[in-house]
Amino acid sequence: MTKAMDPRWHDTPWQQALSQSSPAIARLLERTLEGAELGFDEGLALANVESTDLLALVKVADELRRRTVGDCLTYVVNRNLNFTNVCFVGCGFCGFSRGPKAKDAYFHSTETLLGKARDAVALGATELCIQGGLPRDLKGAYYADLLRELHGALPELHLHAYSPMEISYGVEKTGLSLPEHLASLKAAGLGSIPGTAAEILDDAVRGELSPNKLTVTRWIEVIRAAHQAGIPSTSTMMYGHTETRAHWVRHMLLLRDIQKDTGGFTEFVPLGFIHSETRLFQKGGARAGASFAEDLIVHALARLLLNNHIPNLQVSWVKLGFEGALACLEAGANDFSGTLMEESISKAAGADYGESVLPGELRAMIRSIGRVPAERYTTYEIRRRFDTPDADERLPVERMPATTARTPVALGY
Numbered sequence: 001m002t003k004a005m006d007p008r009w010h011d012t013p014w015q016q017a018l019s020q021s022s023p024a025i026a027r028l029l030e031r032t033l034e035g036a037e038l039g040f041d042e043g044l045a046l047a048n049v050e051s052t053d054l055l056a057l058v059k060v061a062d063e064l065r066r067r068t069v070g071d072c073l074t075y076v077v078n079r080n081l082n083f084t085n086v087c088f089v090g091c092g093f094c095g096f097s098r099g100p101k102a103k104d105a106y107f108h109s110t111e112t113l114l115g116k117a118r119d120a121v122a123l124g125a126t127e128l129c130i131q132g133g134l135p136r137d138l139k140g141a142y143y144a145d146l147l148r149e150l151h152g153a154l155p156e157l158h159l160h161a162y163s164p165m166e167i168s169y170g171v172e173k174t175g176l177s178l179p180e181h182l183a184s185l186k187a188a189g190l191g192s193i194p195g196t197a198a199e200i201l202d203d204a205v206r207g208e209l210s211p212n213k214l215t216v217t218r219w220i221e222v223i224r225a226a227h228q229a230g231i232p233s234t235s236t237m238m239y240g241h242t243e244t245r246a247h248w249v250r251h252m253l254l255l256r257d258i259q260k261d262t263g264g265f266t267e268f269v270p271l272g273f274i275h276s277e278t279r280l281f282q283k284g285g286a287r288a289g290a291s292f293a294e295d296l297i298v299h300a301l302a303r304l305l306l307n308n309h310i311p312n313l314q315v316s317w318v319k320l321g322f323e324g325a326l327a328c329l330e331a332g333a334n335d336f337s338g339t340l341m342e343e344s345i346s347k348a349a350g351a352d353y354g355e356s357v358l359p360g361e362l363r364a365m366i367r368s369i370g371r372v373p374a375e376r377y378t379t380y381e382i383r384r385r386f387d388t389p390d391a392d393e394r395l396p397v398e399r400m401p402a403t404t405a406r407t408p409v410a411l412g413y
């Protein structure tokens with residue numbers, strides 16, 4: 001199904017949408033515009049909106065985004081490096097991992113990874129995003145050694161590497177304490193870590209999705225230790241599987257509490273569950289990903305609940321598709337993620353939105369919704385703002401459905 005904003009939404013001012021919403025929802029939305037911090041019950045009420053209340057939620061989230069971070073819409077030129085797909089953890093939602101003897105199992109050599117990193121630099125990348133599976137026989141020193149090689153060869157690249165699950169595995173494999181392991185990674189060139197492996201920060205849900213994954217307590221421990229060591233991280237949430245809307249709200253409020261203490265999250269990234277090639281879905285253990293309405297609600301709700309503490313809200317175009325990503329960028333989000341150049345994790349789970357996007361394509365899409373594109377660094381400093389269109393800008397039309405095919409789903413009209 002195409003995920004696209006109903007064209008009528010573009011033309012509805014937020015004040016009009018607010019005036020058409022139910023009194024209780026309108027009051028909550030007005031309070032967020034006044035800067036109030038909403039709690040669980042209020043967040044849950046907003047997570048369950050429909051119809052005109054959904055329109056008001058989206059429009060107010062977009063207005064709050066405009067007031068907080070303006071009309072500049074950022075992206076990063078980066079490359080994904082997945083050094084191995086061998087993993088013993090067995091998460092039910094993962095279509096990427098393989099056993100060590102699988103025909104398509106791989107473990108790239110450091111030379112190969114260096115070659116991919118050099119290619120990325122030649123294409124203008126400022127960031128490498130490095131993650132992999134967890135092979136049983138991995139040497140603990142591997143994590144720091146790889147960073148040292150990459151950082152030594154290409155010191156200009158920001159190394160955004162290793163999920164809390166991988167950090168925790170590194171602790172186990174090296175025998176170092178968590179702060180010692182993080183210090184050794186930082187000394188080797190680590191710039192920041194992806195706040196992935198969060199899924200839903202609820203141990204019961206995690207038990208259904210991936211019983212061998214690190215616990216909520218351990219995820220928080222790793223993230224707090226990283227922030228304390230001066231290593232920022234992203235924050236994420238995977239939705240659209242077995243969780244309820246109450247889980248979304250608790251998850252976001254937990255991240256907000258951590259951020260109040262550490263200030264170490266650079267952004268929040270909602271990640272829709274890609275279901276088709278996963279064991280979890282094939283065995284009937286999860287629903288088939290989020291609806292378009294849920295995508296909009298999650299992004300808008302994140303803007304309202306996190307705005308004062310985590311102002312950067314990123315869309316994942318590999319999960320949402322370009323049309324869905326643009327819709328969420330008009331529902332409170334302000335960052336388009338990155339060029340990726342080689343995306344394999346979502347693709348392996350059944351995503352069909354491509355493995356890379358050109359910076360000029362991102363800029364053209366950003367301009368198509370009336371915003372100003374800007375390339376950023378990993379930590380959100382602006383590298384270059386593009387106030388006027390340039391020759392490289394073109395819409396990735398072959399990968400976007402025709403406007404006439406847009407499906408205004410779940411809006412209650």
Ligand code: SF4
Nearest residue numbers: 087089090091094097
């Ligand atoms: S999500 Fe990560 S830890 Fe889980 S099976 Fe896949 S590669 Fe392994």
